[in-house]
Structures are given as C-alpha cells and as structure tokens.
Amino acid sequence: MAKLTQEEILAYLEEATILELNDLVKAIEDKFGVVAAAAVAGPAAGAPAADEGPSEVTVTLTDVGGTKVAVIKAVREITGLGLVDAKKMVDGVPAVIKENIAPEEAEQIKEKLMAAGATVTIK
Template structure:
C-alpha cells in the first residue's frame, strides 16, 4: 500500500461530504479506542483554566498603621467622599471594587499596600 502524505489526507478531507467525515471519525474512534469530543474539549478547558479569572474582586482586609493614608487611597480609587471612604475603611474587611480586570485589581492592590493596608484579590 502506498504511503499517504499529509497533503493527500487534507485533499480528501476537503472533498469529503459531512456523512463521509462522520463515518471516518467513527472508524477512527473504534480503531484506536478514543473519543473525538474529549480530545477537542480537553485542550479548550485547559486553556481557559490557565488564563485565570477574567473578573476579580478587591477586598480591604486590614487597615494597618496608617489609616489616613489608606482612606486617601480608597478615596482616589473609588471616588467616594471623605466620610464614605472613612466608613468603608472602618468596616474592613470591605470590598473596594468588584468585577474588575485582574490588571486593574493589581494596580489597586499596589496603591492600598503602599498606603499600609492589607488587600486580598479573589
């Protein structure tokens, strides 16, 4: 039997009908004991898991020793007034921002940690 090249196989696949391709997939599954759906789904799931979360929440867990600096940072991040920012800081642990991009969350964490706070990203 002559050895088929990759181009020969691709040409066949381009010209085959859907029914012929379905029969081919079934024959391959039977011959080699594999399931085509699992082979396609596994890499997609692994890629999604490796990408990490698309939205995160930044939580102020502890104020630390410099409460005034943390209040200023919270005001800058959230746009709240002085009284509301103080209430938020006093109620720690408190959510600072929800459903934001991980990159933005990292920037917020850096600002708050720079002010002396302890921050958690979930």
C-alpha cells in the same frame, strides 16, 4: 508623482471618511500583500482558556494597618467616594473596594493600598 510628507498623509487621514479609509486599507493590503489585523494578545491557538485564571476579580481591604489616613486617601482616589464614605469603608474592614474588575486593574489597586499600609486580598 510628488512625494507626500508625513504631515500631508496625516492630514488626509484626519479628513477621510470611514469608507475612504476602508478602501485605502484594502488597497494597501492588495499592493503590498499584507493583512491589516489588530494584534490580539492572548493564548496561542488551541491553548485551553482555563489556564488564564479569572477574568473578573474582587479587591477586598482586609486590614488598615497603622496609617489609616493614608488608606482613606487611597480608597477615595480608587473609588471616587467622598471623605465620609471612604472613612466608613475603611472603618468597616473587611470591605470590598471594587468588584468584577480586570485582574490587571486589581493589581494596581492592591499596590496603591499596600503602599498606603493596608492589607488587601484579590479573589
């Protein structure tokens, strides 16, 4: 049997149907004694979920600081608002920037706003 190159394998995978790929995965599992399961990052089995913290948070702009223009630019970038709406939001502190988002996204938003000179809270 001729050895397949990596490019040939990738070309096959691009052309294969979902059913063909499913059969291939099953054949690999049987042949090599492995299980194709997606890696899931999370608590260990039996660990209480209460230790994780909230799954959704709200980012609130509490103070603009001395660089109002930079904060307006950051708010525009984060929210996708136009200049006028972003300025209204910044002028009306405290203002909710984003609600019901993942804590990781909230931390990224907080970093951007703090880099612009603003004060932010995450609840």
